[in-house]
Amino acid sequence: MPLLLFDDRDEKEEKKERKKKERKNIYFGIKTRRGFIRQTLRNQEIFEFFNYTDATRQPDPYIRDVYWYDPSEKAIKREDYQSGEGYLLHGPYERRINDVVVESGMYYYGMKHKTWMLFDNRNVLQDKSHFQEGWPEESRITYYNRTSKSIEKIIPVQYGLEEGNFYHFYEDSQVAVTGEYRYGQKVGLWTEYWDTNNTRAIRKREIQYQEEPYMDEFKPYIRAEWDKEGNLVYRSDRAN
Numbered sequence: 001m002p003l004l005l006f007d008d009r010d011e012k013e014e015k016k017e018r019k020k021k022e023r024k025n026i027y028f029g030i031k032t033r034r035g036f037i038r039q040t041l042r043n044q045e046i047f048e049f050f051n052y053t054d055a056t057r058q059p060d061p062y063i064r065d066v067y068w069y070d071p072s073e074k075a076i077k078r079e080d081y082q083s084g085e086g087y088l089l090h091g092p093y094e095r096r097i098n099d100v101v102v103e104s105g106m107y108y109y110g111m112k113h114k115t116w117m118l119f120d121n122r123n124v125l126q127d128k129s130h131f132q133e134g135w136p137e138e139s140r141i142t143y144y145n146r147t148s149k150s151i152e153k154i155i156p157v158q159y160g161l162e163e164g165n166f167y168h169f170y171e172d173s174q175v176a177v178t179g180e181y182r183y184g185q186k187v188g189l190w191t192e193y194w195d196t197n198n199t200r201a202i203r204k205r206e207i208q209y210q211e212e213p214y215m216d217e218f219k220p221y222i223r224a225e226w227d228k229e230g231n232l233v234y235r236s237d238r239a240n
Contacts, residue, residue: 027091028108030055037074045098048076050107051091056083059110062154063134064165064180066110081110097121108133129158136163144171156181170195185213186220194228202230208238 025032032051039046052069059066065078068086076089088110095103100123105116111134118127130137136158144150150171156164162181170176172195179190188211192204205225210218225234 025051025091027051027106030090032091033087035069037076047096049092049094049096050076050089051093052087053090053109054087055090055109057088057109058083059088060134062165062167063111064156065112065134067107067112068110139164172198174198175201179209183213185210187211187213189223194226196228202226202228208236 025034030053032053035050035052037048037050050069059081066081067076067078067089068081069075069089070077070086077086081088089107090109091107093103093105093107094101100119100121102119102121102123103117104119105112106114112131113133114131116129116131117125120126135154136156138157138160140153140155140157142152142155144152150173151167151169152171153169154165154167156162156166158164161184163183164181166177166179166181167175168177174195174197175193176195177190177192179186180188186209188209190207190209192207194202194204196202203224203226206223207220208223209220221236221238222234223236223238224232227233
């Protein structure tokens with residue numbers, strides 16, 4: 001019998017390892033890069049391990065929080081993303097304090113996706129939530145027509161309470177009302193729009209709500225109103 005220097009099993013294992021390396025850092029079919037941020041706060045080392053993509057894709061405009069990596073500041077942000085100025089987080093994310101994992105989850109083009117978990121400093125699970133491309137899985141969507149998926153309202157819900165950006169649409173799909181909920185309460189500036197058959201966006205009314213939830217002494221008020229041509233017809237003298 002001839003002397004075998006190697007057998008087919010070695011070659012197969014080598015091919016498997018090569019395929020694994022080729023697929024490394026690929027999530028939802030998208031190639032990503034790995035990054036990490038290190039900070040020191042109150043004598044604690046805080047690490048963020050994440051993946052990001054340079055794929056050009058504009059996130060869902062209705063999602064409140066879009067997470068992206070700003071290389072100029074070496075920071076993860078969740079507001080004011082502009083294509084070309086940073087990279088959308090895409091793939092697994094993990095935050096550690098010293099050597100303990102305190103948060104883990106998955107991003108999809110900058111939006112929280114699938115299961116997210118929070119832990120205390122002993123790595124004991126404290127909270128678990130589920131997302132579907134940025135929307136909490138409990139969110140409610142109503143339709144004018146389910147067959148054509150003509151959306152009437154998007155009501156963000158998390159842990160049984162409204163939480164996040166609210167949208168109401170006209171039947172022609174133009175935005176009618178936008179606003180934000182926190183802990184089940186309306187906060188900040190809510191805006192109503194005239195139905196212009198999608199020709200242009202014209203504000204109809206702005207209503208100012210409390211800036212933070214549970215400000216029971218605050219009374220909402222109309223801040224401004226416009227006619228159908230976009231001319232200002234009323235503005236409150238009340239300070240924000």
